[in-house]
Amino acid sequence: DPGRGPAWAAGTPVGPAYAALSATAAMGAGLLNADDQDLVRTTLRDWDGSHPSLTADPFPDRSERPGARLALLVALAPYRITEADVAAWRRPEHTDHCLVHLVAYGAFAAVDRIETSLTAPGARAAARETP
Numbered sequence: 001d002p003g004r005g006p007a008w009a010a011g012t013p014v015g016p017a018y019a020a021l022s023a024t025a026a027m028g029a030g031l032l033n034a035d036d037q038d039l040v041r042t043t044l045r046d047w048d049g050s051h052p053s054l055t056a057d058p059f060p061d062r063s064e065r066p067g068a069r070l071a072l073l074v075a076l077a078p079y080r081i082t083e084a085d086v087a088a089w090r091r092p093e094h095t096d097h098c099l100v101h102l103v104a105y106g107a108f109a110a111v112d113r114i115e116t117s118l119t120a121p122g123a124r125a126a127a128r129e130t131p
Contacts, residue, residue: 008119021108028071028105031098036060036068040106043072044113052077062088067102074106075113 003023005015029037039060052058059077060069066088073081089099 006115006119022112025101025104025108028101028103031094031102031105032067032071036065036071039065039068040071040075040109044075044109047076047113049114049117052080071102071106071109074103075110078107 003016003019004010005017005019005022009015009018029040032040059072062069062085066085070081070085070089073085086099089102
């Protein structure tokens with residue numbers, strides 16, 4: 001049982017599907033060490049929805065934190081992922097299967113952040129006030 005899913009999907013097939021996707025994507029977090037998981041969580045929690053700067057590289061260095069960099073690029077700026085970013089992540093212990101899990105984790109972490117923002121009480125009140 002994947003769970004019920006978010007309240008907005010209650011009573012629909014979308015709820016369990018969303019919960020299953022969330023649980024599967026979360027498995028990708030296990031490919032990162034605790035510090036990198038914390039960096040991804042903190043960065044997304046603090047994200048204001050804007051595009052990351054193109055003039056400065058706000059993402060972790062690919063040689064030092066390739067997994068965190070790739071997860072954050074997927075979440076916030078997938079159009080900026082390069083072959084070098086993927087190559088930095090790839091090691092003998094990281095198969096294509098691992099890459100898919102890491103990418104799913106980054107993508108769904110962004111979806112979860114947006115979903116949380118849209119369903120927060122303040123967001124719902126602001127939406128009702130918008131003409």
